Amino acid sequence: MSLKNPVDRWGPVSQLLHWLIALLLLCLAVIGLSLDSLPKSPKYFWVYDLHKSTGLTVLALAVVRLGWRMYAGAPKWIPGLPTWQARLATVTHGLLYALIIAIPLSGWLFDSASGLRPLRWYGLVEMPKLIAPNAGIRELARSAHEWLFWVLALLVVIHAGAALYHHYFEGDATLRRMLPRRRQPLPAETPHDS
Known part of the structure; x- marks a missing residue:
């Protein structure tokens, strides 16, 4: 079994990362708010x-996911999907990737520009400062971190809403393609004639 994305759905690695x-x-939204x-x-x-x-x-996971998508490819669009929806989905996915990378970077920049105590990843590894302390960049990064979060929140609502719309109203496989396959039940045994 290949871990790459088959033509009709997202593969297990893509699903796990997603x-x-x-x-x-x-979790970050709850903590941050x-x-x-x-x-x-x-x-x-x-x-x-x-x-x-x-x-x-x-x-880190977003960079891995982007690299995996370049390596593993993406499934084909659902048959019959209007071109405008495919284009809108492509733009939305691109923006989601960009925001999922930009928001942590802006937070890291904010932390670096604050010049406070070292940033330690889960207390284990000290992360380098991106820049020297700078009050102007600190405020710019803080503001960007907050605004980018709200843009991401809006796009996530649109993304999830579109998946649910396709699942419940269009009845297509858009959402199911990002879920693990259900195991097929074993065929029922047929009684033997005597």
């Missing part, structure tokens, strides 16, 4: 470091 990144993005409401205690800094480390993980 759903893992989606889950981590959801709750940071301002947390008191500045040691727990706050633990949560903040978790957010940054998970963001770096998403960045």
Whole structure:
């Protein structure tokens, strides 16, 4: 069995990367949106470091996913899909990839420009600073990080909504192509005539 994407659906590696990144993005959104409401205690800094480390993980996974897509290809479009929908899906996917890479980079840039304590990936590996401390870039990166998140949130809603629309209203395989195949039931045994 090949791990590459067959012509009719996404393969297991693509599915794993898709759903893992989606889950981590959801966690990042919850943590990021709750940071301002947390008191500045040691727990706050633990949560903040978790957010940054998970963001770096998403960045790495997004690069792996993009490389895998270039290597493994993509399935063909669903038969009968209107050209405008295929074009819109292509643009949306491109923007999703760009944002999933740009948001962690802007967070890393914000952290670097802040000039605060070292950024350690899950406390294990110290990450290099992208630039020296700089208040102007710090604010620009912070603003970009927040705005890009909201653009990503909007695109995710559109992306998920389109998949659900195709599943429930068009009845096609758009959503099923990104889900693991169901095991086919064994054929029922037929009674023997005596």
